[in-house]
Amino acid sequence: xxxxxxxxxxxxxxxxxxxxxxxxxxxxxxxxxxxxxxxxxxxxxxxxxxxxxxxxxxxxxxxxxxxxxxxxxxxxxxxxxxxxxxxxxxxxxxxxxxxxxxxxxxxxxxxxxxxxxxxxxxxxxxxxxxxx
Amino acid sequence: xxxxxxxxxxxxxxxxxxxxxxxxxxxxxxxxxxxxxxxxxxxxxxxxxxxxxxxxxxxxxxxxxxxxxxxxxxxxxxxxxxxxxxxxxxxxxxxxxxxxxxxxxxxxxxxxxxxxxxxxxxxxxxxxxxxx
Numbered sequence: 001x002x003x004x005x006x007x008x009x010x011x012x013x014x015x016x017x018x019x020x021x022x023x024x025x026x027x028x029x030x031x032x033x034x035x036x037x038x039x040x041x042x043x044x045x046x047x048x049x050x051x052x053x054x055x056x057x058x059x060x061x062x063x064x065x066x067x068x069x070x071x072x073x074x075x076x077x078x079x080x081x082x083x084x085x086x087x088x089x090x091x092x093x094x095x096x097x098x099x100x101x102x103x104x105x106x107x108x109x110x111x112x113x114x115x116x117x118x119x120x121x122x123x124x125x126x127x128x129x130x131x132x
Numbered sequence: 133x134x135x136x137x138x139x140x141x142x143x144x145x146x147x148x149x150x151x152x153x154x155x156x157x158x159x160x161x162x163x164x165x166x167x168x169x170x171x172x173x174x175x176x177x178x179x180x181x182x183x184x185x186x187x188x189x190x191x192x193x194x195x196x197x198x199x200x201x202x203x204x205x206x207x208x209x210x211x212x213x214x215x216x217x218x219x220x221x222x223x224x225x226x227x228x229x230x231x232x233x234x235x236x237x238x239x240x241x242x243x244x245x246x247x248x249x250x251x252x253x254x255x256x257x258x259x260x261x262x263x264x
Contacts, residue, residue: 004136006195006214027216033189033242034218035167057165061238063138063195082138084159086166106193108240110165 006063007040017119019128020047022096030111037116038108043067048096048128051120053089056110058117060085060095067103068131069095076131079103094123099132138195139172149251151260152179154228159238168242175199175235180228180260183252185221188242190249192217192227199235200263201227208263211235226255231264 010025021044028038040063051072060069062083069085070076072092079085079095087093089112097103109116142157153176160170172195183204192201194215201217202208204224211217211227219225221244229235241248 008214027193028191028218028240031218033221034191034240035242036240038191038193038240059160059166059170061159061170082140086160086163089165106238108160108166108168108170110167 009042010040013041017050017052018047018096019050019122020044020096022047022049027106028108036108036110038106040104040106043097043103045097045102046099046128048123049094050122051092051094053092053118053120054087054109055089055112055115055118057089058087058110059108060087061106061108062103063106064102064104065097066101067095067097069093070131079105092120096123096128099128141174142172145173149182149184150179151182151254152176152228154179154181160240162243168240169248170238170240172236172238175229177229177234178231178260180255181226182254183224183226185224185250185252186219186241187221187244187247187250189221190219190242191240192219193238193240194235195238196234196236197229198233199227199229201225202263211237224252228255228260231260 007025009023013022023042025040068076139157141155145154155174157172200208
């Protein structure tokens, strides 16, 4: 663990849902008070989520590096350390690192009827390269 | 703003509710999906909240420095960068920096009937010095 890092890198996330090398350190589990889970996700350069939706939205708080957030049929938005993204419910989107920088965000993920995410197709190389 | 800081320091918090110099940068406002607010709180050395309660709890994610979290009638717990505190509902407590280090945390604060916090008495110099 780099001494400047806030959290351990955590466990690698499955390539069923992520392209490239992404890692998760869980921070908060949904419980009787917290109607969300929270975790720290590290994306190595080139790593990104698949396209996906959240039935009750998600908040991203970028704590390191640079990357992208893109909603389907909209331009990708560059995101950087210090940015906060309030992702609406049921909007198909992806997020991840840029091709040349890692990106680390805290994700606060809301639940609807015990579902927090629906995973869709990978972000293809063509889709990913077009936003760099 | 120090280039290593993630967020701006923000606005100073009122000494009605805080002892010493504490600052807030709001990150998330409660809305139809997020049943919480979130913000980044910077405590300069010696700064701390008053004693207070949350009707539906609060999560603290420490992102810099060192300080303390104390529940009434329990020993103070040292908290450091990378620590996560899941504060129960209706428990009288305080948090803040140590006397010699700043402490920065993200706070995710739940609401019950539009109330998220009830402020109580200051943490006295005697109470504060006894935990250092």
